[in-house]
Amino acid sequence: MDEYGNSGEGRATRRDEAVRAAVEQGLLGPDSPIVGLLDVTGIRESAAELRAAFAEVTAPGTPVLHAFAVKATPLVPVLRLLREEGIGAEVASPGELALARAAGVSPAETVLDSPAKTPAELREALALGIAVNADNPQELDRIDGLVRSAVSRSPLGIRVNPQVGGGSIGATSTATATSKFGVALRDEGAREWVVRAYLDRPWLSRLHAHTGSQGIPLSLMAQGVAETYALAEEINRRIGRPQIDTIDIGGGLPVNFASDATAPTYAEYARALREAVPGLFDGRYGLVTEFGRSLLAKHGTIVARVEYAKSAGGRAVAVTHAGVQVATRTVYVPGSWPLRITAYDGKGRPKSGPEVVQDVAGPACFAGDLLAEGRALPLLDQGDYAAALDTGAYYFAHHYAYNSLARPGVYGFVPDRATGVRFATVRDPQTLASIVAESGGAHAGALTTLHTPGSR
Numbered sequence: 001m002d003e004y005g006n007s008g009e010g011r012a013t014r015r016d017e018a019v020r021a022a023v024e025q026g027l028l029g030p031d032s033p034i035v036g037l038l039d040v041t042g043i044r045e046s047a048a049e050l051r052a053a054f055a056e057v058t059a060p061g062t063p064v065l066h067a068f069a070v071k072a073t074p075l076v077p078v079l080r081l082l083r084e085e086g087i088g089a090e091v092a093s094p095g096e097l098a099l100a101r102a103a104g105v106s107p108a109e110t111v112l113d114s115p116a117k118t119p120a121e122l123r124e125a126l127a128l129g130i131a132v133n134a135d136n137p138q139e140l141d142r143i144d145g146l147v148r149s150a151v152s153r154s155p156l157g158i159r160v161n162p163q164v165g166g167g168s169i170g171a172t173s174t175a176t177a178t179s180k181f182g183v184a185l186r187d188e189g190a191r192e193w194v195v196r197a198y199l200d201r202p203w204l205s206r207l208h209a210h211t212g213s214q215g216i217p218l219s220l221m222a223q224g225v226a227e228t229y230a231l232a233e234e235i236n237r238r239i240g241r242p243q244i245d246t247i248d249i250g251g252g253l254p255v256n257f258a259s260d261a262t263a264p265t266y267a268e269y270a271r272a273l274r275e276a277v278p279g280l281f282d283g284r285y286g287l288v289t290e291f292g293r294s295l296l297a298k299h300g301t302i303v304a305r306v307e308y309a310k311s312a313g314g315r316a317v318a319v320t321h322a323g324v325q326v327a328t329r330t331v332y333v334p335g336s337w338p339l340r341i342t343a344y345d346g347k348g349r350p351k352s353g354p355e356v357v358q359d360v361a362g363p364a365c366f367a368g369d370l371l372a373e374g375r376a377l378p379l380l381d382q383g384d385y386a387a388a389l390d391t392g393a394y395y396f397a398h399h400y401a402y403n404s405l406a407r408p409g410v411y412g413f414v415p416d417r418a419t420g421v422r423f424a425t426v427r428d429p430q431t432l433a434s435i436v437a438e439s440g441g442a443h444a445g446a447l448t449t450l451h452t453p454g455s456r
C-alpha cells in the first residue's frame with residue numbers, strides 16, 4: 001500500500017456505501033433493476049496518481065500530456081471530470097472527438113489516433129489544431145496534401161508498431177508481428193521508410209506507439225517504449241537536429257481484476273520506464289500518455305437486481321439484469337475477462353453467510369449469458385443484488401443492444417455527510433421510446449412500401 005491507499009480498502013467501503021444508498025434513494029429497485037455506478041473520489045485519485053507518477057520521473061519543466069483513451073469510458077461527464085484533473089483526451093473516431101469537445105477538452109489536450117481516419121476527419125483535426133498520429137503511408141499522403149494546402153498548428157507524428165510481441169489476450173495485443181496498427185517497424189524496409197518520412201517532412205515532430213492493453217507484461221510494454229525511443233534518437237541523429245520533440249508512449253497499463261488492490265501502479269510503471277529508457281526522461285522529449293482502462297476500471301460497478309433465483313441440474317442460478325448487454329467481453333470470452341461479483345441483500349447491504357457455488361446469469365435469451373459461472377458466493381435470493389466490480393472501463397459504457405435491452409442509467413457518487421452518499425446522473429437510463437427510435441421507428445413502413453417495379 002502506498003500513499004494513495006492502493007490496497008483499495010477505501011474504495012471497497014465507498015462502493016458498499018454507494019450500493020446501499022442507491023437502493024435507499026431509489027436509484028435501484030424493482031422498476032430500475034440495473035445501474036452503473038462511478039466512484040468520483042476514486043477517479044480523482046487515479047488521475048492524481050498518474051500525474052504524480054510521471055512528475056516524479058521527468059526532468060523539471062518537461063511537457064507531459066496525459067490523454068485519456070476515450071474509448072475506455074465514452075461519457076461526457078467523465079471526460080469533464082478528468083479535464084478538471086488535468087487529463088486530456090485520446091480520440092479515435094468522429095464520435096469520440098465530439099464527446100471530448102462536448103466535455104470542453106481543448107484541441108491542445110486532444111490526440112487523434114484511429115487506424116481508419118477519413119479525409120474529412122483529418123481535415124477537421126488539422127483545422128482544429130489537434131495532434132494526429134498517422135497510422136500508415138497512405139494516411140501520411142493525405143496529411144501531406146492537407147499540410148500543403150493550409151496552415152495547421154497540429155503536432156503531427158507517425159504511429160509505429162515495434163513488433164515486440166503479444167500478451168495473454170490476442171484481441172488487445174497491438175504489437176504483434178501482424179497487428180493492424182501503425183507502421184510495422186521490423187518489416188523489410190519499414191524502418192528506413194519511417195526515417196525518410198521524417199527527413200522529408202520537417203513538420204513531423206512526434207513519434208507514437210501503443211504496444212497493447214490488458215494482458216501485456218510491464219517488461220514488454222517498457223521494451224516497446226524503449227524501441228520507440230531508440231527510433232526517435234536515430235531519426236534525430238540522422239537529421240542532425242531534435243526534430244522529434246515529443247514521444248507518445250500510448251496507454252495499456254494492465255488492471256488487476258482479482259482484488260481491490262491497484263496493481264501495477266502508475267508509479268511502478270513510470271519507474272520501470274525510467275529504468276529501461278532513462279534518456280526518455282532527461283528533458284529532451286515531451287511526453288504524451290494514453291491510458292484508458294487503468295484510469296477508470298476500478299471505479300465503476302454494475303449493480304443488478306436478482307429477478308429470480310432458481311436451480312437447474314443441482315446448480316443454483318441467480319437470474320439478474322446484468323449480462324451480455326453491459327459485460328459483453330466477459331460473457332463472450334469469460335476465460336480472458338473474468339469479473340469479481342459481490343452479493344448484496346435486498347437493502348443493498350453486503351451479504352454474508354456460507355458460500356454456495358452458483359451461476360450469476362444475465363437477462364439475455366441465450367444460454368451463455370452468464371456474468372459468472374460456478375462462482376462461490378453467499379447464496380443470491382430473489383430481490384438481492386449482484387455487483388460486477390471493476391467495470392468502469394470497457395463495460396457499462398459500451399452498451400451492446402442484444403434483445404433490445406435498455407442502456408442502464410449511470411450515476412457518479414461521492415460520500416456525503418448529510419445523506420451518506422450523494423449521486424449525480426452521468427447518463428439517463430434509455431427509454432423505450434429511444435429504443436424504438438434507434439431501431440427504425442420513424443421508418444416503420446419503409447420496407448412494405450418498397451416494391452420491385454411491376455410487382456404490383
Ligand SMILES: *Cc1c(COP(=O)(O)O)cnc(C)c1O
Nearest residue numbers: 069210213251252290291292293
Ligand atoms: C485503446 C488505446 C489506448 C488505451 O488502452 P488502455 O489499455 O485502455 O490503457 C491508448 N492508445 C491507443 C492508440 C489505443 O488504441
